Amino acid sequence: MPTYAHQDTPCAQARKSPPLKGDEGGCASAATRYASNYAPFQHFAYLSLTIICLSLPAHATDYKPNVLDPRYAHTKYGPSRGDLVQEFEAFTASMDGNDDDNGDGSVDVWGIPEWVAYEIKGLPIPPRKGPGRPSPWITDKALYRDRVAPNDDSYRNSGYDRGHMCQKLIAFRLGEDADWNSHTVLNAAPQLHEFNDGIWGDLEDLTAGWADEFGQVWVICGPVFDNKKPSKWIGDGNEVRVAVPDAFFKIVIRERGKSIEVLAFLYPHENLGTRRPYNHRPYLASVDAIETKTGLDFLGRLPGAEEKRIESKAAAALWP
Numbered sequence: 001m002p003t004y005a006h007q008d009t010p011c012a013q014a015r016k017s018p019p020l021k022g023d024e025g026g027c028a029s030a031a032t033r034y035a036s037n038y039a040p041f042q043h044f045a046y047l048s049l050t051i052i053c054l055s056l057p058a059h060a061t062d063y064k065p066n067v068l069d070p071r072y073a074h075t076k077y078g079p080s081r082g083d084l085v086q087e088f089e090a091f092t093a094s095m096d097g098n099d100d101d102n103g104d105g106s107v108d109v110w111g112i113p114e115w116v117a118y119e120i121k122g123l124p125i126p127p128r129k130g131p132g133r134p135s136p137w138i139t140d141k142a143l144y145r146d147r148v149a150p151n152d153d154s155y156r157n158s159g160y161d162r163g164h165m166c167q168k169l170i171a172f173r174l175g176e177d178a179d180w181n182s183h184t185v186l187n188a189a190p191q192l193h194e195f196n197d198g199i200w201g202d203l204e205d206l207t208a209g210w211a212d213e214f215g216q217v218w219v220i221c222g223p224v225f226d227n228k229k230p231s232k233w234i235g236d237g238n239e240v241r242v243a244v245p246d247a248f249f250k251i252v253i254r255e256r257g258k259s260i261e262v263l264a265f266l267y268p269h270e271n272l273g274t275r276r277p278y279n280h281r282p283y284l285a286s287v288d289a290i291e292t293k294t295g296l297d298f299l300g301r302l303p304g305a306e307e308k309r310i311e312s313k314a315a316a317a318l319w320p
């Protein structure tokens, strides 16, 4: 089973992430606390903070408090490894790092998560609409400084949506702060608007509905690149480049007694229609196919024979 470090805030986690250089902070809330505790310096601190805030670029949206809920096991069904793993209340994200994903001997940095995993618990009255969203999207300051994560600038005017891997409304099930914190580039990948607002959004709604019907489901989703090598990028000038996926996968798991049932989907990143109802059946895939394309390993907690059996076949139909 994966053992991911727990932390209180994304900032704290960023400081712990081993591949990164030392982070001297960057949490505005910490600076604010400091200022209010030292009265003689308060005026000076306030002025300084004002100057700092005025000179901050437009990407300075900050996280809200990220309090992890121990009732959730977002990575219960994998993947069994992660790059730069950060836990959020509503999901766990693994940002792609400075590694060589396609094994060609040179480092590649995608600017997006390799996977995002989350548990969705069913609700008797699911939310239909969440609160307002931050603009611009949040970045991780340490990862941004190391040019591993983009900020919102890379997406702006790129022609692509900031596609949520864990949907805003699904995150909102855990509250307003969880909803807010879902607007992080660690939970985003460039998506065509027709794809994001179309078949991808429809599957998100279906997935939330399955959680309500079956009590809980687990989701793992992320990008797929042909030959594990991105061919399209966004990000101009000095902006951090962000790879545009060729396809997206989503694996949905539900528990039935001691076993599990799985629906695995693989969608080409295209306009697959803009009207409901969508036909998701042609995109059902085997977990094996997704593991081959991504190099990730899912469902590692199952006994070997069962893992093999479940992963080898695509489901014949969606759940009712």
Ligand SMILES: [Ca+2]
Pocket (backbone or CB within 6 Å): 083, 096, 097, 099, 100, 101, 114
């Ligand atoms: Ca990687």
Ligand SMILES: [Ca+2]
Pocket (backbone or CB within 6 Å): 096, 097, 098, 099, 100, 101, 107, 108, 109, 110
């Ligand atoms: Ca990489």
Ligand SMILES: [Ca+2]
Pocket (backbone or CB within 6 Å): 099, 100, 101, 102, 103, 104, 105, 106, 107, 108
């Ligand atoms: Ca490479």
Ligand SMILES: [Ca+2]
Pocket (backbone or CB within 6 Å): 291, 297, 298, 299, 300, 307, 311
């Ligand atoms: Ca597996």
